[in-house]
Amino acid sequence: MGLIKKVGTRGLASSSSHEQTTQPAEAIDSLPTDLAQGGDTRINLGQPQPTPVDQSSRDAAEAPMHMLSPGSTLQERYQIIAPLGVGGMSVVYRGRDLRFKDVARYCAIKEMSQSASDSHTRLLNLKNFQREAGLLATLQHPAIPKVYDFFEEHNRVYLVLELVDGKDLEAVLDEARAPLDELRVARWAIQICDVLHYIHHHQPETIVFRDMKPSNVMVDSNERIVLIDFGIARNLNRSDRKGTMIGTEGYSPPEQYRGLAEPVGDLYALGATLHHLLTASDPRLETPFTFQDRPMRQFNPKLSPEMERIVVKALEYEMEARWQSAEEMKQALMAIPGVVAGERVVVPTMPAVIKAAAQTELVWKFTCEDELRSSPCVSAGTVFIGCYDTNIYAVDARRGEFRWKYATEGGINSSPAVWDDNVIIGSEDGGVYCLDVRRGALRWTCRTDKPIRSSPRVEDRVIFVGSDDQHIYALDGLRGSIIWKYRTWNPIRSSACIQDDVIFIGGDDGCVYALDARSGAVRWKQRTQQPVRSSPVFAEGLVIVGSLDQNIYGLDAAGGWPAWRFRTGHYVNSSPYVAGTRVFVGGVDGLLYALDVKTGRVAWKFEVGNQITSSPRVANGRVYVGGVDGYVYCVDANNGTLIWKYKTEAAVVSSPFIHDGIVYIGSLDYNLYALKA
Template identity: 45%
Template sequence: MGAVYRAQDLRFKVEKVVAVKEMINQATDPDIQANIVEGFEREANILATISHPAIPTIYDYFTLGARSYLVMEFIEGDNLEIKLQQRRAPFGDEEVIAWGIALCDVMDYLHTHEPEPIIFRDIKPANVMITRRNQIRLVDFGIAKTFQTGSKGTMIGTEGYSPPEQYRGEASPAVDIYALGATLHHLLTNQDPRTEPPFTFDERPIRQANPNVSVALETIVNTALMYNPPDRFENAAIMRKALISLAQQTGMLEDEISVAQATQFFQDQSHSPIWSFTCEDEIRGTATYHEGVVYIGSYDHNMYALAADSGKFIWKYAADGGIVSKPAINDNKVYFGSTDQYIHAVSCRGGKKVWVQPTDGAIYSSPAIAEGHLFIGSDDEHLHVLNLMAGREAWSVNLGSSVRSSPLVVNER
């Protein structure tokens, strides 16, 4: 038994957040106690010898009485089991293919590890973390082991995700391939294999539960789930290649891209920002792009114009309230509303005021432009329609409640 704690490493002057995994040894039998401690030390030593972006870094480990602790990289995010529970529905092809490619990459790394391959033995949604940058992390190496051909031991793993040979105490790379197939099946169907009889995936076809899954992806998962190890993918690299080929066919990836490039793409889908710009308060609205310039409002009361390629500041226009409204562009003018209750028209070139028009409520709506008029809602319960050139109100209509949605004008309606 045990737990995982979020902690701070006080040996550093800066704030360094770490995860501390606690293992409580409650066994009374000396041999069992020794086996539990051995498992803990195995995890610490395995993690100390590996370096991969999808595997948490280990910093330290120690034992205090009956409790042992592993200090490691803190991974902020949720595991795939939690995400499934929150979603209450299967995931789509694109997400599952991306995660599958990234997991195949870390499996290939472990299975080709020197001096001995490492078999994870417990791949399942609960052990796959998704960070806030949408990167995967494989966690809980507590039952991982180095692989020796022909070696056997006790059945260790999770029922439903483990293949037949794992119940016989066998551990080979094929074990992890099967467990990955079971994990992908779970993600694509939202059917928990732990609640089903073992080895019955063929009785629960993926596309029967989720018709949106492609035949090609179903075939890849079914190959990983074959009952006999020789019938599965020969190794994780081949399974990864099959998933990358499918991603290319579906347009997720360019045709001319190497395996390494594709893997890196899916390991870091968020990528690093090209540039950033800091305002004085929150940004709650949406930016508008026009002719190489990004226009974005902020709760610091300013509308900003920034160079789209570099983020360089061009100008800012100060309102008297926060700007949530997504700006609209027409004839080199920027139009938007503000919580100062005004509708603003500003020159694109220098950020100078063209006109302002008052309402009787804060404005969170984004404007729409059609037929020489601007349409925008206000918390004064009215939809306002203004003449673009002069800013004069043409008409308004009382809708009985705050209007914060963005108007849509189609066929004079």
């Protein structure tokens, strides 16, 4: 429970409907082996999991919470004024120290309710409460509440602390109902880095906080930050860093799910906190470790590239790739223009060649009613594209005029495929739709059990597509009936590559699959270390694909073994494109790569200064790709120099389609653009 929760905040951590916080590790470690292991070794990192709960939590939930009456006193010294917050096993009151007769000295009084019937559980609860009191008593920092007293009375234990008049950051965000100001958040983050540096260098033992989140950070009227709720903070014994999974789902780092506590884990949780404050996108409502799927500037276009890079680095999956100290992260935050009063430190965000880049000509733009994440397809003079307003649109390719639209029952992230006089597309409603290209009339629908974010591919009248229901489907293109389906173990958001009666496709279970196109039988599967959402491409006997494990793989098409592997600086969502002897692919590290097809050696790389989740396309010696910074880029395919860039009003995650000298691409600003190539 938060140490000092105020009247007017949204609610306590322990009572929030979508927040899960585990019990202190010491208590869980003392439980029977089968329960303790449930939080340590059986967590599926790909999906949200239930948080382990010990018997004390169940007892507390079942027993009525005793509340002290306003005006009552403790130790003939502390007068209860009013409750500030209620949790599962404790209550925090606003109190007054009566020994100061001439002034009203207020304090926070945290009471632990011993409602558990089991004596062993009661002892563990007491131990953990005493542990928090003892830990706080050793800490002296302006951003940590001071401890005034600790005592037991009437079978309850009390901790008397400094009262912080203010709000927690979650309450501030809730009141704003929008992303918070970047400079304000950066100044808070600098203060948090200071206190993390202090506890991480605490002597004689390092302390890891382990539960950084907005509701555990208070801000007062002077913008002073105070870190609260040290109930699960842990002295780090260098010889034994393992424990039980602890923290809050969505904010906790990957290694904490495995019971590993390290200072860089606090920096990950700080990154998750900053992501939440700057985007208003709650990580507790998302699958853990999927921040790369929610680029910050997609939610907050005003955010600077500097701040986004700082947060993205803090949220690296691998510990070694994050900021290695709170001081290092603090220095990066202080370099953001305008953060330090009276200073303006200029940090270049792009190479000089980009700033001097030429502009291209806008041929037309067509406005839809929501974000365009889908990639366009051009056929017979018509541009087809899906939109999050649930529609697939048909637009005249030459003039940008509306032809027709067809509404599904969910947003459309999938990209359309055209086969004969049919256009096929998947929807978030779980359906694959086949429409007449001329009028948009529905020909058939095939339903799956979950959203379809994979894009359909057609070969010899058979449609291949993946679904979030964990299946890869082969459908009859004439009727929409299922020919076969293959079960994987996580959603399929990659799209198929078809070559010589074999389909190659990636899965969120981290595997690249090679399936027989006629029967769905497995030829081989190759595991990477993270989900594969990139769509494979075939070239020179290799299947080339990116993975969220930060690698681009060249896999032998016959056996699946890696012929080469190229390490990038971040996740790879982008799908590769082969032209001649080179493969082009974008990275979340902000780089567009040109690699040798046969060896994976880098020929050149082009920095755009922000994430690339769009997939490049090549035409007439030029590479076209979209960036999360809102630009569409045109780069020389031979040497990686910028030819032109075009600014849209939001992130571009759509991939371009080049036809008759025109680049067609969608943007999250609701517009479909036609640009001169």
